[in-house]
Amino acid sequence: MDELLKEVLGTVTLKKTGKGGGGCINEGEAYLIDTGTVFVKYNKKPQAREMFDGESDSLKAIAATHTVHVPKPLHVLDNPEGGAVLVLEYLDMKGLTRYSRQLGEELARMHLHNAALGKKQKEEESYVGGQGTENEDEDENKPVYMSQFGFHTTTCCGYLPQDNTFCDDWPTFYARQRLEHQLKLIEKDYGDKEVRELWSRLQHKVPNFFKDLTIEPSLLHGDLWGGNVAESTTGPVVFDPASFYGHHEFELAIAGMFGGFNSTFYQAYHNLIPKAPGFEARHKLYQLYHYLNHWLVFLFVWFSSVG
Template structure:
């Protein structure tokens, strides 16, 4: 693996600095190279290449908006013994604090980037490029929320996209993995009610981070930085769901965001619905501890 990374980066030096940043999915560490520091994420799972290819594409897409900083992705390298590695820019980060308000402003700007492309008059149907407005929901490549792949096949309708390619996929996974019967029963009832959560709302595809919890945001000297994206073109409100669910964002962040993108009617109900995805995704990642939250959310939404 080391030889492949050296070859890809065209460096003779690849020395660990001792600065790590491992999470619950991947191992990560900073390395010195001939041209400065890089950060390398590793994963030994068979699906690592898919996961890192998706993250590479997501980081590149966010980078191209020129709105909020992300680490620049350099290359994805296969591990001969299994798995893969993602090499990216190394950024000295600290916990988000001083630049919280700026993050709210920049996140809103990222969410509005696609609509600005529409106003410029360009259009791309079911795809993304540097100059085009994206008029569908999805993404060009598979991205992963955690290590589970997301079906990003393009779709014209957001509600159908989210129901079929997010919630239904997670419910079926829980049914197969845990032989759970109650989740699919509740979902079969709830799916008919979901359109009412979006009545009167016109949703425009927005490039979203996709996994914006407090552990995936930070700041450096000059501003905020976000990382570990599971991006696709979706509903901008979705990014606020896991932010609200697990915390880590203060009032200044939300005030700045909602100043740029005011809350639409029914926001809280939709946020609760979006929480369902994260509960189900955590259930499928980490086990039955999230089953209760998943089921209680569905029951609450059915009332």
Template sequence: MHQQWHVVRSGHRKGVCEDQREDGGNAYVCRRGGKSDHHPSHQHHPCACSNQALCGRLAAHCLCCVRSQLFEHPRGTGGVFVMEHLDMSSCGSMQAQLGTDLGRLHQHNIGLLRACSAAESRITGKSPSERGGGGDGGNGSGAEGHDDVAVSGVEQFGFECTTCCGFLPQDNTWCASWPEFYARSRLQTQMDMLAENHGDREALQLWSEAQLKIDSFFRDVEVKPSLIHGDLWGGNVGQTATSPVVFDPASCYGHHEFDLGIGVMFGSFSPAFHNAYHKVVPKSPNFDKRTDLYQLFHHLNHWNHFGSGYRGSSISLLRSVAKGL
């Protein structure tokens, strides 16, 4: 198919070549990295995998995502990241619809798990607690293959491939515990990078205290895996003439509340978004107190991306988390 494309517009942005191409009436945007471009999404598959895996599961959840595919450059000079071109603008009038759609996405896997548990209870005559729970300890799905996952739901936290938040890869190794996954595979990874690149003693000392309090934020809360976007702020959403659109995900199966953290950080979403979302997903106990916990990852991630301008906010959030509930 790509052999029939023709270039409509070409240029450069932030050191990356970009072409807008057409093929059979469909439009695409191509980002091409060169030999010196070490962005993981150009040389490997994480960002493309994240986009493909997320978009492949959105149709049933009424949340539109920009489709994409990563190809090797035919001359071996990096990668070609091909994205669907949509005529979209910033998300304004459709924020309430975005909130509803995001809530449906977050509830979808939880609904599958509940339905599967109810069906198993009817068959065995035992409650979930009597059965002793589940989880295969491997791919997190409790089933073999994607078709079965679509029926039974995903039981663990993580993802089937490495994904990126910005240009930093994320460890998505499956884990049965969300607090453990979030502390190990999100916060600890960021703190390790800070230790290596900055050696900030105050931050490291506060983290040694904060990590002991993470479990306290989940008292009286049962966290089930939801497919989350992972980097949901105003710069990664838009709208077409018919629906809101999301893009640039940093996907995993995690706590649905995590998706709201970076939006609070940047003030990206209106009261209409939050009200619509919580009509679908009601707030759990101590919801507001977990906001700092989930903002912490994004401030640390920005510190690692952009430097010490985010140190002060990261230190403040580490102090807050270190107090626990």
């Protein structure tokens, strides 16, 4: 793997700095190279390439909004020893303390970004002949308005792939491609028949959580818990995303489950995106997805939290 990294990065030097990092899913290591430092994430699971491709595309999508800062993805490579690696820009980070307010503001602006693109698109389409101001030479990575919920590629929350097939309706997307998908995996993997009965009682009630609510697709980080945020010397940083376009409220569900976000963060966020009626009930509905996901990832450790 070292020789492959040297070749791809065009470096003679490849030396571990000792600033490694890892979590429940991946291992990571910072390396000195000829031009500076990079961070390399490793995972030897068969689905690692799919997971890292999704993470790389998520980081690119977030970066394109010019809101919250993320490490730049450099390469996704198949690991000759099994699995895959993701090579990232190295950022010197520490725990989030000083920049909580800024993170709340930047996250809200990221969630509002797609709606702003939609408004701009409508204004441009109203010009002469409805041709707008489209420039064929525009940067192909420039974000465009997304009218549907989903994402152009698979992303993984933990190591579990998410069904990001585009859908016009958010309640349908969330019920079928998030909750029902997880519950089917639980029944299949653990033989738990009770989840089918519980889901049959809940699924018909899901639309009630969204009555009289207009939902614009927002680009989401997708796994914004306290372990996936930090700060550099210049501001907040988020990483390890599992992005898709969804309801902005979904983002705050896992943020509230494990701590790491203070009242300043929430105040700054809701100053730009106030809570809509029914927020608290939907918050619990959105947390259900993450509890189910943790049940699948961490086996029965989380069963008491779900049940």
